[in-house]
Amino acid sequence: LKKLYFKTGIWLFAWALCAHASLTPSNNKPINGKVYDAVTGNPLAWVDIYIAELNRSASSAKDGCFKFADIPAGEFTVFISRVGYTSKHEHLLIQKDSSRVQLNIGLWPESYETETIVIEDHRNHSHLQEPDIDLSGKDLRRNLGETLAETIKDQPGLDQQTNGPAPARPVLRGLSGDRLLLLENGKRTGDLSATAADHAVTIDPLNAKRIEVVRGPAALAFGGNALSGVINVIRQPSHLTQLDVINGQATLSGQSVNSAFISAVSVEIPYQNFQLYFDGGYRQTQNLHTPAGELKNTATNIINGSGNLFYRYDRFNFSVSGGLYHSSYGIPPSLPELGHINGIDIQLNKNHSEAKVEINNPLSFINKAYVLYDYTDYYHKEISRNNFVDAAFAVKTQHASFKVDFSDLKWFKNTEAGVWTELRAFKAGGRTNTMDTDEKSYAAYAYTEMDFRPFLLSASVRLERKEVIPEKEDFDFRVGHIRKRIFQDWAASVKFEYGLTESWRVGAMAIKAFRAPGIEELFSDGPHLPSYAYEVGNANLEQENTLGIDLNIIYESNALFMKSSVYYNRIDGYLFTQNTGQRSWRRYDLFLYKMVGLDAVIKGFEYEIDFDITSALSLKLALSYLEGNLKENWIYTDPERQITDDEFTPYKTGIDEPLPFMPPLKGRLGLEYKRGKFSALYSARFAAKQNRPGRAEAVTAGYLVHDLNLEYIISSESLLQTIALSSSNIFNQTYRSHLNRIKEIFPEAGRNFKLLYKFYF
């Protein structure tokens, strides 16, 4: 009944907002226009027209026409761009008494086509909110992998933690789990991928239009625990673009290393003030092949889809969405003496629905306000031999938020504030003894930017409270006193950038973040075969507190981009599952892993360079290095029992003891050749030996592997096609990733040939 009240309350609130705003009549005007070739006079399709101040865009149809509805009076800058033509911008004045605005724009052809750009939604952020990593278009196609983590793993500072090919989670600057939030269309995924290495991320990159990595103040809008940042996968349109014609894209792909067949489609259909979007994807793979042989039980089957109906009415935007993600995948068998020699099968289902109401200019000082409600129903089961359900987890997540974008005020720009609440109902079954638990989170946050050019500053603050409520109070000598836990604190971040010259700029970012322990970290207790572990939580865990700083220097000119960053994160009570190095008393075949919170420091640097040697040839280099060290650790005399402060305290090691699962020095050197519609990229991926393994970890050797990607683009007035042929690990070398949980059993994938065909219509 509570849930019913909650949902109904959200809707009543949304209706009240609509009713308030609808009392004020709208003076908005439509803009119609046409784009043509300035030399031939022919109409131009595929032109991107963007109104910067309103953050809205449209694309021209075959006849070169485009239109915007509901444009308020004011002065605007309109940017016009198309592949093969020189981009331009126009100033536009719309007066209150204008009945209709007509724009006719001529574009001059460029002497040659440099790169085909697929028209996509504009990003809704300012310069200071610019993502640290932004993967779209050709870069996204080139890197498109089986999982989100595989797709972005070669970006600076990023890596992936794997447990077989299917369950892979991104690692940014050595941090993963809850410290690196994964979002789809700006919303949390509602899955359990942050809690264990065998739990898959429920985002398929197949239909992603763009993947962004954001750190610092802008990231705190999504969680006080986003110390490492957020990775946002943009899949559905943001509806900044007003369409006149049906458009979409389709993908067909196959690869040799796991006999994969992959297909996807997404379509946007405009009808008057409506826009309907839907997409779907199917991925089927067989066992992965490595130079050491076939990696058994690694076949994958994923079907996913989503839909969105958008309706624009006067100053209101209404949107309803739904989506599903169904997957079955395998965890490879363990070594004979450990856990499961036949592997584990995992079946995962996630359904998601969402409703959003957005109001433009509800009050004079508010640009936009929106209220959002979404619901995610997640379930997965882990099946061992003879179809026995070893473990099952169900999580129902409800989330509601209200956000306001304020009008610019003197130096303050892009100011936004919001409130956010989330209810999670967690249930666990099978052999795991984790108690059924509810989790309630509440947060309020604010973000702003200040523009004192050449000095730019952004800042954010977030207050958050989390209640973890087990179904009953209990005492377990392994886990401790199971009871309701409350965590609350504030997080803040500030970022500045200073332009030294036109080409050089320096920046700094500082963050104070905190992370409350999750349900599984507090209360888990039992064998977890896919993780090859007997996991024991700690009901006494305290929250993790972090202070981080990041300094960077950037050089940017027409031919050269360079960025160097150094960072330092001090984490008090770093929460992680520690391999005690001892066997479980109950399951001697499994090692005992305990949840601990220990002081740690993670520091490192990143270097990135993109140099155009000639107009056709460019050099790319990305390099990352970090060190993660524990400043204290436990001596496990009796690891099965929960250690309390009265009995024992961590000892100060005095020396830096390496954290587990920290990536070594790694990088990628690439040479790209572009000519017209053809491009080729050769890359050498490399990593140094990781000779600083964590406790109970093995040293991992370094590697150097070679990849090649060729792409050709075929464009016509109404269709854009891309054909890419790529090969990774060309020389079929045996190499291992330090972040692979089963690296001792099997190396990384062997030589792979992949064909990717995409067309945009």
Added chain:
Amino acid sequence: MKKYIFMILSLLTMLFIYACDTDKTVDSHEEHADAVGMRILSSGAVLTSYVRTDTAEFKAIELTEGEESPHLDIEFYDDEHEEWFVPETADHYSLQIVIADTSITDYEQHEGEEGSFEFHLHGKKQGNTSAVFRIMHDDHADFESRPLRVEVVSAAQ
């Protein structure tokens, strides 16, 4: 007209959200055998045993080539109640023995006693191997023991 469309859409949205609120059942937690040690007995005498990390009495079992061991019983140590127990077969518990090299030794349970916590070992040929004892609860192991060394010696020795 647009208002009506909006209202219908909103209602459909709400219906969609509630329709998705299906309950996926997760089995409630069962009772599990909570063992942290085991011992093997012959006619009431303890042949070998260990509890947690205390392996002082965890001795190898010696068999004679071509002979069957006496009737052996196995018991487990309850961590919570600090006592030895034999799981109830009526509660779906059973014994599973995994022998690394069954050409050296193998086990046998008499007809009608399959899965019970009583067994015999056979010395098949001279050599050393190991045996792991599991408390199976339906189809999963609640407990898996340390590997027990089994030595088969020749009859002449």
